[in-house]
Amino acid sequence: MPSISQLEYIAAVDKLRHFGKAAELCHISQPTLSMQIQKVEEEIGFLIFDRLKKPVVPTEKGIRFIEQARVLLREHQKLMDLSRSQSAQTSGEFRLGVIPTVTPYLLPLFIDQFSKKYPAVHLHVDELKTSDILALLHEDKLDAGIMATPLHEPGLTEKPLCYEPFYFYVAKNNPLHSRRRIREDDLNGDEMWLLADGHCFRNQVVRFCSLRRKDGVFPNVQFEGGSLETLRNLIKKSQGYTLMPALFVNTLSEAERKEHIREFEQPVPTRELSVVYRRDQWKGDLLQALFKSIVSSLPPNMIKHDTKRQSVIPVG
Amino acid sequence: MPSISQLEYIAAVDKLRHFGKAAELCHISQPTLSMQIQKVEEEIGFLIFDRLKKPVVPTEKGIRFIEQARVLLREHQKLMDLSRSQSAQTSGEFRLGVIPTVTPYLLPLFIDQFSKKYPAVHLHVDELKTSDILALLHEDKLDAGIMATPLHEPGLTEKPLCYEPFYFYVAKNNPLHSRRRIREDDLNGDEMWLLADGHCFRNQVVRFCSLRRKDGVFPNVQFEGGSLETLRNLIKKSQGYTLMPALFVNTLSEAERKEHIREFEQPVPTRELSVVYRRDQWKGDLLQALFKSIVSSLPPNMIKHDTKRQSVIPVG
DNA sequence: GGTGTCGATAAGTAAAATCGATTGTATAAA
DNA sequence: TTTATACAATCGATTTTACTTATCGACACC
Numbered sequence: 001m002p003s004i005s006q007l008e009y010i011a012a013v014d015k016l017r018h019f020g021k022a023a024e025l026c027h028i029s030q031p032t033l034s035m036q037i038q039k040v041e042e043e044i045g046f047l048i049f050d051r052l053k054k055p056v057v058p059t060e061k062g063i064r065f066i067e068q069a070r071v072l073l074r075e076h077q078k079l080m081d082l083s084r085s086q087s088a089q090t091s092g093e094f095r096l097g098v099i100p101t102v103t104p105y106l107l108p109l110f111i112d113q114f115s116k117k118y119p120a121v122h123l124h125v126d127e128l129k130t131s132d133i134l135a136l137l138h139e140d141k142l143d144a145g146i147m148a149t150p151l152h153e154p155g156l157t158e159k160p161l162c163y164e165p166f167y168f169y170v171a172k173n174n175p176l177h178s179r180r181r182i183r184e185d186d187l188n189g190d191e192m193w194l195l196a197d198g199h200c201f202r203n204q205v206v207r208f209c210s211l212r213r214k215d216g217v218f219p220n221v222q223f224e225g226g227s228l229e230t231l232r233n234l235i236k237k238s239q240g241y242t243l244m245p246a247l248f249v250n251t252l253s254e255a256e257r258k259e260h261i262r263e264f265e266q267p268v269p270t271r272e273l274s275v276v277y278r279r280d281q282w283k284g285d286l287l288q289a290l291f292k293s294i295v296s297s298l299p300p301n302m303i304k305h306d307t308k309r310q311s312v313i314p315v316g
Numbered sequence: 317m318p319s320i321s322q323l324e325y326i327a328a329v330d331k332l333r334h335f336g337k338a339a340e341l342c343h344i345s346q347p348t349l350s351m352q353i354q355k356v357e358e359e360i361g362f363l364i365f366d367r368l369k370k371p372v373v374p375t376e377k378g379i380r381f382i383e384q385a386r387v388l389l390r391e392h393q394k395l396m397d398l399s400r401s402q403s404a405q406t407s408g409e410f411r412l413g414v415i416p417t418v419t420p421y422l423l424p425l426f427i428d429q430f431s432k433k434y435p436a437v438h439l440h441v442d443e444l445k446t447s448d449i450l451a452l453l454h455e456d457k458l459d460a461g462i463m464a465t466p467l468h469e470p471g472l473t474e475k476p477l478c479y480e481p482f483y484f485y486v487a488k489n490n491p492l493h494s495r496r497r498i499r500e501d502d503l504n505g506d507e508m509w510l511l512a513d514g515h516c517f518r519n520q521v522v523r524f525c526s527l528r529r530k531d532g533v534f535p536n537v538q539f540e541g542g543s544l545e546t547l548r549n550l551i552k553k554s555q556g557y558t559l560m561p562a563l564f565v566n567t568l569s570e571a572e573r574k575e576h577i578r579e580f581e582q583p584v585p586t587r588e589l590s591v592v593y594r595r596d597q598w599k600g601d602l603l604q605a606l607f608k609s610i611v612s613s614l615p616p617n618m619i620k621h622d623t624k625r626q627s628v629i630p631v632g
Numbered sequence: 633g634g635t636g637t638c639g640a641t642a643a644g645t646a647a648a649a650t651c652g653a654t655t656g657t658a659t660a661a662a
Numbered sequence: 663t664t665t666a667t668a669c670a671a672t673c674g675a676t677t678t679t680a681c682t683t684a685t686c687g688a689c690a691c692c
Contacts, residue, residue: 045403061402068395075388086377087361
């Protein structure tokens with residue numbers, strides 16, 4: 001049975017009377033278009049186009065076939081229009097809390113397509129620390145939060161969004177700058193920049209390093225930045241290094257990545273990001289729609305967790 | 317964009333209000349149906365079914381979606397009905413010559429579906445030797461022939477249908493019976509049964525063996541059968557061996573294959589079968605329709621020619 | 633607190649569409 | 663004739679997608 005796209009290919013050839021140009025119109029290659037049309041012709045048992053004529057013309061039977069194909073394509077278009085207008089009807093207010101090390105890098109990835117797909121939804125995003133999000137969720141002042149997990153918070157459900165590996169961001173004058181890959185025990189707390197207390201990302205970095213050093217205490221730290229941007233600029237202009245999450249690294253230019261970013265050896269330290277919400281708060285389609293929007297906008301390699309190559313750093 | 321089959325799955329669930337039963341109706345597994353519907357729901361941005369209700373019911377938006385989906389499916393059905401009636405209109409007389417070692421094994425494979433798909437075509441098949449087919453083609457008393465190729469006959473075009481490997485058919489009491497695979501130089505002309513002169517299959521067998529023996533002459537032969545069936549029964553009841561083409565072997569029971577059939581070592585001797593016709597005789601859709609019917613009814617492994625594993629024996 | 637029903641998820645496989653490169657073929661020009 | 667050229671068909675390889683079996687998890691009913 002001919003598929004929608006095959007019929008579109010046929011309609012395109014009928015319109016342009018040229019296989020190559022029709023292929024271009026359909027954003028496929030000419031061989032693909034040829035083969036798909038041949039397959040239809042095989043199934044239906046007669047030729048739709050007479051290729052000997054220049055330019056190609058539909059056959060007698062082909063004309064009738066194309067006519068009905070056009071009807072079908074119109075109905076298909078109507079179905080898609082209907083779907084778009086229905087999805088636009090999804091409405092309501094949605095209050096979302098996001099932790100500061102995620103907001104600037106995740107939000108731009110999906111707000112655009114989300115606001116187009118669900119124009120009637122009013123999405124209110126707050127940049128908050130994990131502890132604040134949890135409190136507000138319990139008070140029902142937020143519908144959902146995006147944060148590092150697992151938290152095992154009673155009454156709340158976590159739905160994993162993605163697994164975000166950590167990268168190493170290092171100053172040019174640092175000895176580790178010349179290394180291709182970094183190992184956990186290369187790290188020295190005296191040279192490490194950290195976010196201020198209260199950021200879960202700080203805790204994860206500390207935990208990651210102290211675990212390796214076995215003494216459980218993170219030594220003397222020179223400064224504590226308020227955002228990843230601050231750390232980045234500090235290191236660019238002076239010295240030292242820090243850990244950066246993948247979504248941040250994705251926003252850097254190719255040049256800056258070459259200059260400052262190094263990968264960790266396997267297993268790569270990684271954090272789990274989840275949507276967290278009250279169990280009774282699965283607000284109709286809204287949360288689902290949001291969740292799917294976000295997942296589909298993420299870099300594909302971050303969605304699955306590869307236990308062999310990544311080690312998830314606990315939170316808190 | 318939702319595909320036709322996805323819409324069928326959705327219509328089925330709407331009809332039966334049950335994913336498992338709907339899957340059965342669509343001849344697919346339940347997980348496949350679930351996943352395909354989820355994919356559509358993701359694309360269109362809202363849920364079509366409320367799975368929490370027992371039994372499942374379409375959502376408010378789902379009802380409208382399904383309504384339009386049904387329209388689309390009806391139009392699709394009309395398109396397929398149209399196609400069937402149009403292909404049934406393909407009409408006319410077609411005279412086809414087929415060589416005797418092919419007719420009994422090829423004809424049953426495609427006449428059934430062909431006569432159903434093209435009820436208005438009158439197909440006249442003649443079993444003839446290669447030389448007769450060629451003569452009649454030139455006289456325009458045949459529209460096409462099926463025979464072993466290549467022939468390089470001036471004025472005629474060959475369109476390869478398939479590549480048919482040869483098998484070894486051997487009596488139980490023969491020493492070669494115990495061998496798993498046969499090599500070309502295992503063959504001994506004194507024990508070989510052959511078709512009577514004039515059959516191109518005989519020529520190919522002779523050529524295959526004499527090529528190996530380098531003297532260019534095929535020695536003393538005891539008997540010459542008129543058909544592959546004759547050779548088969550002679551060998552079953554007495555002794556010796558012969559070569560048999562794959563389409564013949566396909567008709568044998570599993571038991572008889574175990575008992576009498578052996579494969580050749582690579583490269584396996586093979587003949588090319590083609591449809592041959594006068595260049596000016598590409599009679600509208602008819603020859604094409606016939607050609608495609610035959611190809612699609614052949615065992616899939618015979619259609620492609622694998623130069624590494626097969627060696628095509630020349631004709632004549 | 634089992635137990636059964638039913639849909640979702642996981643992981644692996646098979647089939648299909650697709651692409652870039654090449655080959656054939658019909659027509660026009662030399 | 664031969665050569666050029668335009669265009670579709672074919673080839674070989676790759677990626678996507680649909681599909682399968684096996685398993686899980688939520689909910690309802692004893």
